[in-house]
Amino acid sequence: MAARKTNSETMEALRREAFNLAGRAVEQDTEGNLEEAKRHYQEVVRALLEKGESEERQFKFVQALDSYLDAVEPLLQAKKYADDSPELRTQIKKTLDKAEPLKRLDNRSSKRPRNGLTHTPNSGLSPLTVAERRILLDTSRINEKIFPPWYDDDDLNEPFLFDKLFIDLDGLLELSLQQKAHFGSWKRPYQFMNNPVMIAEISSSNIVQDIVTDCSFVASLCVSAAYERRHNKQLITKCIYPQDEHGKPMYNPCGKYMIKLLCNVIDDWLPVSRDGTLMCTFSTNKDELWPSIVEKAYLKLMGGYDFPGSNSGIDLYALTEWLPEHIFINEVFDKESTWKRLFRGQKDGNILVIISTGEMDEERANTVGLVPTHAYAVLDIREIKGLRLLQFKNPWSHKRWTGDFSHKDNNHWTPELMRALNYDRKRAAGSDDGVFWIDYDSVCKYFDSIHVNENPGLFEYKDVLHASWSNTNIMNTDTFNIGNNPQYSLEIVNKNKEASAVRLLLTKHIMTVGENKDHIALHVYNDTDGKKIFYPKDPMIQGLYVNSPHILVRFDAQPGISKYTVVVAQHESSGLFYYTLRCFCQSPFTLHDVVDSYPIEKEINGCWTQQTAGGHSSLITFLNNPQYKLSIRPSPEHIRVRLSLEGPLSYAMNVKLVWSQGKRVASVANKDIVVQSGGEYRPAFCYCEKDDVQAGDYTIIVSTYDAGLCGDFKLTVACNSEFQICEIPSEGAGMFKKVINGQWISGVSAMGHQGYRDYYRNPCYLLRIKQLTTVKIRLQARNITPIPAMNIKLFEARLPQHEDVVRIGKDVCSTGAYVEFVQGVCTDDVVLPPREEGYVIVFSTWERGVAGNFVAYVYSDGIISIEEISR
Numbered sequence: 001m002a003a004r005k006t007n008s009e010t011m012e013a014l015r016r017e018a019f020n021l022a023g024r025a026v027e028q029d030t031e032g033n034l035e036e037a038k039r040h041y042q043e044v045v046r047a048l049l050e051k052g053e054s055e056e057r058q059f060k061f062v063q064a065l066d067s068y069l070d071a072v073e074p075l076l077q078a079k080k081y082a083d084d085s086p087e088l089r090t091q092i093k094k095t096l097d098k099a100e101p102l103k104r105l106d107n108r109s110s111k112r113p114r115n116g117l118t119h120t121p122n123s124g125l126s127p128l129t130v131a132e133r134r135i136l137l138d139t140s141r142i143n144e145k146i147f148p149p150w151y152d153d154d155d156l157n158e159p160f161l162f163d164k165l166f167i168d169l170d171g172l173l174e175l176s177l178q179q180k181a182h183f184g185s186w187k188r189p190y191q192f193m194n195n196p197v198m199i200a201e202i203s204s205s206n207i208v209q210d211i212v213t214d215c216s217f218v219a220s221l222c223v224s225a226a227y228e229r230r231h232n233k234q235l236i237t238k239c240i241y242p243q244d245e246h247g248k249p250m251y252n253p254c255g256k257y258m259i260k261l262l263c264n265v266i267d268d269w270l271p272v273s274r275d276g277t278l279m280c281t282f283s284t285n286k287d288e289l290w291p292s293i294v295e296k297a298y299l300k301l302m303g304g305y306d307f308p309g310s311n312s313g314i315d316l317y318a319l320t321e322w323l324p325e326h327i328f329i330n331e332v333f334d335k336e337s338t339w340k341r342l343f344r345g346q347k348d349g350n351i352l353v354i355i356s357t358g359e360m361d362e363e364r365a366n367t368v369g370l371v372p373t374h375a376y377a378v379l380d381i382r383e384i385k386g387l388r389l390l391q392f393k394n395p396w397s398h399k400r401w402t403g404d405f406s407h408k409d410n411n412h413w414t415p416e417l418m419r420a421l422n423y424d425r426k427r428a429a430g431s432d433d434g435v436f437w438i439d440y441d442s443v444c445k446y447f448d449s450i451h452v453n454e455n456p457g458l459f460e461y462k463d464v465l466h467a468s469w470s471n472t473n474i475m476n477t478d479t480f481n482i483g484n485n486p487q488y489s490l491e492i493v494n495k496n497k498e499a500s501a502v503r504l505l506l507t508k509h510i511m512t513v514g515e516n517k518d519h520i521a522l523h524v525y526n527d528t529d530g531k532k533i534f535y536p537k538d539p540m541i542q543g544l545y546v547n548s549p550h551i552l553v554r555f556d557a558q559p560g561i562s563k564y565t566v567v568v569a570q571h572e573s574s575g576l577f578y579y580t581l582r583c584f585c586q587s588p589f590t591l592h593d594v595v596d597s598y599p600i601e602k603e604i605n606g607c608w609t610q611q612t613a614g615g616h617s618s619l620i621t622f623l624n625n626p627q628y629k630l631s632i633r634p635s636p637e638h639i640r641v642r643l644s645l646e647g648p649l650s651y652a653m654n655v656k657l658v659w660s661q662g663k664r665v666a667s668v669a670n671k672d673i674v675v676q677s678g679g680e681y682r683p684a685f686c687y688c689e690k691d692d693v694q695a696g697d698y699t700i701i702v703s704t705y706d707a708g709l710c711g712d713f714k715l716t717v718a719c720n721s722e723f724q725i726c727e728i729p730s731e732g733a734g735m736f737k738k739v740i741n742g743q744w745i746s747g748v749s750a751m752g753h754q755g756y757r758d759y760y761r762n763p764c765y766l767l768r769i770k771q772l773t774t775v776k777i778r779l780q781a782r783n784i785t786p787i788p789a790m791n792i793k794l795f796e797a798r799l800p801q802h803e804d805v806v807r808i809g810k811d812v813c814s815t816g817a818y819v820e821f822v823q824g825v826c827t828d829d830v831v832l833p834p835r836e837e838g839y840v841i842v843f844s845t846w847e848r849g850v851a852g853n854f855v856a857y858v859y860s861d862g863i864i865s866i867e868e869i870s871r
Contacts (some may be wrong), residue, residue: 049068049098055067056253062162068095092551104245105242107157113338126465138468141511143512147264155258158258166254167267168265168266175304176211176306176308178211186271189270195287198248198290199288203229204379206285207283208395210278212299215395217295218281220772223316223450224352232540234247239320242261255267258300264298266300280292281293301318311356316354317453320352320453322453323505327450329449345454346380348821349455353454354375355375356448357374357447358373368403370446371394373394376394384423387417388440389405390438391435397434406436406438462583464580464583465582469485469568470577478569479649481534485567487594488565490530490589490590492564493724494562496586502556503584503585506550506551507582509579519547520547521546522551522569523536523618526540526564529563534685538569577667597640598640601716602725603714603715604716604837606713612624612712616670619822622822623731625732628699628700629700630700630724631725632697637721640690641693644686644692645702646714647710647714648709650684651706651778653677653681653682653683654688657675658672658673658674658699660697666824667822667823675690732776732859738864741854743763745851748761751845752850753846754844756848765866766869768838770834770862773863774831774862776827776858778824779824779854779855790825791844791845792815793810795808798837799837812830812832813826841856
C-alpha cells in the first residue's frame, strides 16, 4: 500500500507543478506557440485553483486567497488568445468567485490609522476631550473583559482573514445550568451546517429562543428583523462585521466576527447539545447564522449564556442605538396619548416596541396564555374601525394569548377584519408559532411595561458628552441640594414656527453586569438662563429615579431661543459614577457644563457643639453660633459672593452675611443683613448669593433653627475676587468669666434710664482690678416678657462712699442706645487701668418698674473681683 502524503507534501507538490507549468507557458508564449501557451496557462490555473481549494480546506485562508489571485493573471494571459471563449469566461468567473469572499476579509494592505475618533464634516458632534477618552477607556472593562470603544477609523479596518481559524482570546462563554445539563460540545458552523450563510432571509418568524433566559434580547432581535423586512432598511444587520461592498454581513470561514455593540470581537464556536441541536437562539433557516452570532456577542458583553435577562429597551439600544424609553403601565400612564404615539410611530417606521408582562400567578397566566415577566416583540400595530390591535410574537415561537382577538376567539373576528389584517384564524389555530393579535385594552390590563425605542435619525442635530461624578456631598442625596450634581446648560435656537422635539439620554456605564443597584434620574429646569441651580424645586421635568442604565427625557422647545439647566442625579450614590449624556434635537443647540461665575471657592468643615449650637436669631443663645470673618479684597469687577451650607438631613439651617467689620455678632437687625439664605431655615442645605458686594470685612453666621443640635457642617464660600476667611472666636474666648445673677425689683431697683433722678438705684456692682485688664460685659434678661430695652454703663467709682449712696465719676464705656434684643446687650472690649476706688457697673432698663431677673457675664483677661453695692 502506498504511503499517504501529508498536507505539507501535497501543498509543496502543487506549488512545484504550478511553477513548472507557468514556466512552460511563458516559454511557449515567447516562441509564438500560442495554442500551446494557452493550454499551459490553463493548466497553471487548474493547479493554482486546486492549490487554493486545498489550502482553504486546511483553513489556510491567506494562502488560499493568494493562490486564487495568482490564478487570475494566467487566465487573463490566456484570454488574449481566445477573447470570446465561453470556457475561459466561465473559468475566470469561477476563480474570481472563489477569491472574492476571502478578498473582502483581507485588510493586509489597509492603512490602519490610530489617531482616535475622527468626526465627519457637519456631524454635529463635539470632538472628544482627553478626559472623555480616558473615561471611555476606564469603563471598557466589563465583567473582567476588555471592550474598547468603537472608532470607525480603526475598527472598520479590522482584519478578518487569517492563516488559521480564529479563536477568541477571551475564551468560551459561560453556559447556563440548563445548557450544561444537555451540553455535547462546542462546534463551528461548518461542522453542523451544509452551506453556512450569515443571512438567508431577514425575518422575525425564523427566530427561535432556545433555553437561554434572554427573552428580552430575542424579542429585540424579532422586532428589529420585522422592521428590516417591512421597511427594507438595515437595522440589526448593520452591526454585524465583516460586510461586503454593499454593507451586508458576510459569513467568515475564518470564524471571526465583530458586533458593533461597543467593540465586541467573537469567534463562531456555538454550544451544541448531545443530540446535535443548537442550545442558543437560532434561525429556522438551518444554514442561517446571524441570530446565533449576534446573541453570542451580546451575551459575551453581559457575562455569558448564564444570563438572568435584561429589559428590551436596554437590549434594543445596544443593538440599534435607537433611543430607549420605559413606560410603566401601572404607574403614571396616559393610555390615549400612548396609543396615538405607538400607532403613529409604528406606521411611520420610527419606533420599535416590545411589551412585557409583570409578576403573574401561574393559574392566571395559563388561563390567558401569557408568560409572567416575559418580553413580547410587537410586530404590527393597527387601528381598524375603532378597534386598536397589536400583533405580538412570543420569542419562544410557541405559547400564545388566548383572550380577545386570539386564535380561540369566536366573537370578535369577522371576515372583513381578517382580510384587513391578512389573518387566517383557522390556519393560526392549527399551528402555534407564538404570533398572535391582542387588543390594546387587554394589553393595558395584563401587561406591565412598554419599551419604546425611537429612531435617532429623526433628529438632525446631536451631541454627546462623557463624564464622571464622584459625589462628595455629605448628605449623599439630592433631595435638598442639587448644587453638587453635574449640571449642563442647554440652549436651543428654534427658528421654526413649530416646537422642536428634544431628547436627552443619560446612560450609566455599567462595568459589572447584574450589580446596577443605583437609581439615576435626569431633571430639566427652564427659566434658569442655563445657570447653576441649587434647590431641587419646580423642575420643568422631574425625572423618575430608576435602576436602569438608560434614562430618556422627552420635551419640546418652543420657537425662539430656549435655555435650560439639565441636572444629572443619582439617589444615594455610592462612589464614582461614570456616565454619558446625549442630546438629540430638531433645531441647532449647544450643550456644555454649567459655567460657574465664581473662580475662587473655599470650603470650611465645622461643627455645632453643645457650646456653639445656638439656634435661630430669636433665641438668646443665637450669639454662640459659629461665625466667620470674611475679608474681600477690592476688584475691578462687580464683586459677587455665594455662601452655601450643608449639614445633617434632619437639621433646618440658615447662613447669613452681615455688616460687622468682621466682628462677632450677637444679634442681627434686618438692616445689618447683606444677604441670607432665603430668609428661612431649610432642611439639610441652604445657600444665598449677592451681586455688587463692596470690598471689606463681613461676618458669616451659620445656625440651625433649634438650639442644641450638634453635628458637622460644610460651609462653602465662592467669590470672583480674592478673599480670606477665618473663624471668629466665641465671645469671651481665652478670658476669665464671672457670672452675675441679679434682679430688678419694682419700686426698689427698677429705676429706668439715666434721665430718671434715682437712676443710680438700679443694680450696681463694684469692679476691682489690680493691673491693666481688658473687660467685656454682657447683660441678658432671660425670663422677662416682653424683652425690655436694656443698657450697661461702666463708671469710675469715687470716694467717699456711703452705705445708701453710690458716687460715680466719669463714664468709661456704655452699650449705647437701649435695645431689646433677646440676646441682650454687650460692651465692646475696654482696657481698664487699675484704680484704688475701682469701677461701678450699672444695669438698667429704659422703662421704670420693669421687674424680673437678669444675668450678666463679665469677661476679663486678668484677675478681677465683683461685689454688689448695697443701698
